[in-house]
Amino acid sequence: xxxxxxxxxxxxxxxxxxxxxxxxxxxxxxxxxxxxxxxxxxxxxxxxxxxxxxxxxxxxxxxxxxxxxxxxxxxxxxxxxxxxxxxxxxxxxxxxxxxxxxxxxxxxxxxxxxxxxxxxxxxxxxxxxxxxxxxxxxxxxxxxxxxxxxxxxxxxxxxxxxxxxxxxxxxxxxxxxxxxxxxxxxxxxxxxxxxxxxxxxxxxxxxxxxxxxxxxxxxxxxxxxxxxxxxxxxxxxxxxxxxxxxxxxxxxxxxxxxxxxxxxxxxxxxxxxxxxxxxxxxxxxxxxxxxxxxxxxxxxxxxxxxxxxxxxxxxxxxxxxxxxxxxxxxxx
Amino acid sequence: xxxxxxxxxxxxxxxxxxxxxxxxxxxxxxxxxxxxxxxxxxxxxxxxxxxxxxxxxxxxxxxxxxxxxxxxxxxxxxxxxxxxxxxxxxxxxxxxxxxxxxxxxxxxxxxxxxxxxxxxxxxxxxxxxxxxxxxxxxxxxxxxxxxxxxxxxxxxxxxxxxxxxxxxxxxxxxxxxxxxxxxxxxxxxxxxxxxxxxxxxxxxxxxxxxxxxxxxxxxxxxxxxxxxxxxxxxxxxxxxxxxxxxxxxxxxxxxxxxxxxxxxxxxxxxxxxxxxxxxxxxxxxxxxxxxxx
Numbered sequence: 001x002x003x004x005x006x007x008x009x010x011x012x013x014x015x016x017x018x019x020x021x022x023x024x025x026x027x028x029x030x031x032x033x034x035x036x037x038x039x040x041x042x043x044x045x046x047x048x049x050x051x052x053x054x055x056x057x058x059x060x061x062x063x064x065x066x067x068x069x070x071x072x073x074x075x076x077x078x079x080x081x082x083x084x085x086x087x088x089x090x091x092x093x094x095x096x097x098x099x100x101x102x103x104x105x106x107x108x109x110x111x112x113x114x115x116x117x118x119x120x121x122x123x124x125x126x127x128x129x130x131x132x133x134x135x136x137x138x139x140x141x142x143x144x145x146x147x148x149x150x151x152x153x154x155x156x157x158x159x160x161x162x163x164x165x166x167x168x169x170x171x172x173x174x175x176x177x178x179x180x181x182x183x184x185x186x187x188x189x190x191x192x193x194x195x196x197x198x199x200x201x202x203x204x205x206x207x208x209x210x211x212x213x214x215x216x217x218x219x220x221x222x223x224x225x226x227x228x229x230x231x232x233x234x235x236x237x238x239x240x241x242x243x244x245x246x247x248x249x250x251x252x253x254x255x256x257x258x259x260x261x262x263x264x265x266x267x268x269x270x271x272x273x274x275x276x277x278x279x280x281x282x283x284x285x286x287x288x289x290x291x292x293x294x295x296x297x298x299x300x301x302x303x304x305x306x307x308x309x310x311x312x313x314x315x316x317x318x319x320x321x322x323x324x325x326x327x328x329x330x331x332x
Numbered sequence: 333x334x335x336x337x338x339x340x341x342x343x344x345x346x347x348x349x350x351x352x353x354x355x356x357x358x359x360x361x362x363x364x365x366x367x368x369x370x371x372x373x374x375x376x377x378x379x380x381x382x383x384x385x386x387x388x389x390x391x392x393x394x395x396x397x398x399x400x401x402x403x404x405x406x407x408x409x410x411x412x413x414x415x416x417x418x419x420x421x422x423x424x425x426x427x428x429x430x431x432x433x434x435x436x437x438x439x440x441x442x443x444x445x446x447x448x449x450x451x452x453x454x455x456x457x458x459x460x461x462x463x464x465x466x467x468x469x470x471x472x473x474x475x476x477x478x479x480x481x482x483x484x485x486x487x488x489x490x491x492x493x494x495x496x497x498x499x500x501x502x503x504x505x506x507x508x509x510x511x512x513x514x515x516x517x518x519x520x521x522x523x524x525x526x527x528x529x530x531x532x533x534x535x536x537x538x539x540x541x542x543x544x545x546x547x548x549x550x551x552x553x554x555x556x557x558x559x560x561x562x563x564x565x566x567x568x569x570x571x572x573x574x575x576x577x578x579x580x581x582x583x584x585x586x587x588x589x590x591x592x593x594x595x596x597x598x599x600x601x602x603x604x605x606x607x608x609x610x611x612x613x614x615x616x617x618x619x620x621x622x623x624x625x
Contacts, residue, residue: 071427118610125370126613129564133602133609136557140599255553258372258434265431294446301438308432309420 021190021272028276029183036172045171047283049243052182053236055279058263060232062278063189065261066270067198068225069205070120074131075260077138078108078230080252082237084142084149087158087247092148097161097242101235108234109227116226120219127226135254142249154248161242174243181239185232190272192228201225266307268316277315337468342586348475348544350582351482352378355537356559357566357574358489359530365506365569366526368426372433373413374534375556376440380406381535382547383444386453395458399539403532410531413440414524437552445549452548458540474543481540485533486575493571502526506569534559565605567615576616581605 035048061075085107086100095103111134119130142149149155160169161177168174192198203211204218211218241247263282268274285303289296311318356374363371384402385395392398417436421428457474464473493499504512505522513519537555538547558581566577581601588600608616 122613125564125568126609128370129561129609130606132557133561133606136602137599137606140596140602144595144599254557262431262434295442297438297442298446301435301442304435305417305432305439308428308435309417312421312423312428 022187024273025183025186025190029179029186032179036175042171045175047287049171049174049178051279051283052178053239053243054263054282055182055275056185056236056239057233057260058267058278058282059186059189059275060229060236061260062264062267062269062271062275063192063232064225064229065264066268066274067193067205068201068222070222070226071125071128071261072131072226072229073128073254073257073261074115074135074138075229075233076252076254076256077131077135078112078233079237079240079256080138080142080247080249081111082108082234083241083247083252084155084237085234086238087155087241088148090159090242091155091157097159097238100242101238104234104238105231106234108237109231112227112230113223116223120222120226131257132254135252135257139249139253142252149249152249154246155241156246158241158245158247160245169245178239178243181235185235193272197221197224262304264314266304266314268314271314271316274314274316281315338590340467340469341471342590343583344469344471344475346583346586347579348471348478348582349541349585350579351478352537352541352578353558353562353581354575354578355482355485355533356555357562357578358486358571359533359537360556360559360563361569361571361574362502362526362533363530364563366502366523367418367424367429369429369433370560371530372430372556373437373440374530374559375554376437376444376552377406377410377531377534378538378541378555378559379547379549379552380409380440380444381538382542383448383453383538383549384535385539385542386455386547387448389455395455395543398455399458403535403539406535406538407528407532409440410534411524411528413531414527418523418527419520437556441549441552444552448549450549452546454542454546457543472544474540478540478544481536485536486571489529489533489571498525561602561605565608565615567617570615570617573615573617580616 032048032052036045039045039048057075057079061072064070064072082104086097086104089095089100089103090097115130115134116127119127143152145151160167160174162168166173168177193201200211200216200221203214203216204221208218211221240251259282263278264275266281267276267278285300286296289299292299307315311321313321356378359377360371360374363369363374381399381402384405385399388398388401389395392401413436417432418424418429421432457472458477459473462473463470464476491499493503501512501517502522502525504515505517505519509519512522534555541547559578562577562581563574564577565580566573566575584601584604585597588604589597592600
């Protein structure tokens with residue numbers, strides 16, 4: 001009796017104490033808002049900007065891969081397409097960054113539609129293969145269409161966002177923009193996952209035939225999320241190119257796509273908060289390893305192997321795993 | 333005459349790079365068959381094969397001996413890799429093995445860089461720098477070695493998988509893990525062997541192509557993607573598919589770069605590849621998967 005009472009009490013306390021993901025999201029983003037004030041220098045703020053742009057990339061890939069079970073090896077390509085689309089519209093046609101941003105999302109989304117229409121009809125590795133080929137083609141185009149993209153030297157002279165005549169060209173000035181964009185994307189993903197569509201996506205990921213049987217159009221669901229995820233990568237690309245005022249082909253290669261997949265997995269594939277950890281690792285670890293020069297790659301690879309072997313569910317699942325173990329101990 | 337000799341020249345070039353892609357694709361397919369995973373470390377073994385051959389050439393004066401030893405060493409490295417990073421996985425799903433293989437490829441590349449250096453290395457072909465002229469086409473004798481050794485390896489692999497007990501065990505485990513385990517096949521051992529074969533095939537490709545192209549620690553990813561594409565093109569998991577896919581990709585690149593544009597070589601090859609995949613999703617030789625519902 002006492003035991004039951006206690007468990008009930010513990011249960012209610014847990015429920016009462018645990019704020020919803022929405023509340024957490026607002027709290028975390030409010031805390032992030034202090035970064036420009038407490039950062040020791042502009043470099044740290046620029047890292048925070050990069051981390052938030054990477055977060056959009058990793059979270060959008062996680063939406064497709066973690067929740068939808070579809071592996072895209074071309075996410076960096078869509079990121080690059082967004083960056084070059086927005087950057088070229090700005091440099092060649094003088095289009096404002098504010099128009100480039102939605103244009104980047106639309107172009108990346110449209111490209112995903114074209115790839116997805118044939119590739120997603122089939123299950124298995126076809127999407128991986130098609131997106132890999134697509135990314136390889138994009139890299140060649142970024143490098144070779146020199147008149148348009150600036151070739152291997154990169155796209156120069158991209159104008160920053162500007163608001164009421166103020167150019168957002170310093171790190172503290174761009175931070176609020178990137179902060180808001182990442183918040184809106186994270187909010188959109190959270191709401192999407194809670195919606196009918198999000199449930200359909202998870203049903204498709206679990207069992208496509210089962211999903212079809214209960215009336216979910218699995219092809220359309222996969223296609224929709226592929227397009228959405230590519231569109232978000234396009235937004236990240238537009239932010240990237242206008243914040244850095246520069247884009248260069250090697251940022252958007254297949255190795256970039258593979259690393260993004262790795263970051264989704266390290267953070268916790270199919271968990272809402274995993275990408276936050278993934279983005280942190282993606283941005284911070286290379287900085288921390290800079291001192292080791294040649295050994296950098298080895299340390300990174302070894303760290304990755306250790307995490308994958310010890311915590312195959314990703315770092316976001318570590319507290320849960322510990323709690324479960326702890327809980328089991330308490331009960332016995 | 334001019335165009336026909338150019339055509340033949342491209343044919344020879346295409347078949348020679350195509351053979352290399354076929355070897356890499358074969359390695360890729362063997363691991364895919366046994367684990368269901370895409371092995372991203374495949375390309376690193378190619379580089380390793382070339383670089384270790386160059387290193388051993390300092391000790392052994394014969395190129396052939398150095399290459400043979402290097403290929404065997406890389407095969408052992410492949411076996412060790414499986415034991416160290418794949419075997420410890422508690423729930424080895426295809427996705428997890430794929431991810432781990434990315435980590436393995438990063439570590440392997442860095443290991444090669446740290447131990448064998450960043451400088452590109454090369455060595456003379458098996459018959460020195462002999463060139464052969466035949467019907468208006470001139471090519472290096474090494475090209476013949478490449479095609480011949482690839483053919484020999486493919487024939488050996490064919491008999492290994494069709495006739496030997498071990499090869500049959502590998503196929504059984506690939507077809508149905510549980511059923512194979514019930515009849516006494518050690519599934520874990522078959523995965524180990526498949527990594528050994530894959531590393532051997534990759535290193536062989538690296539050892540025989542290096543006299544023509546040089547080897548450098550950072551080429552692994554490129555080789556890996558080409559092999560992956562060739563495997564997809566031919567039909568994943570199929571041995572003849574790897575050959576057809578590799579040759580098709582090699583020829584596509586050779587002719588595409590000559591007749592269309594060498595700057596867009598890779599883009600052309602991949603565009604054709606995507607088209608073929610969309611028309612024939614299971615690859616040129618692959619059979620459509622029949623999935624039991």
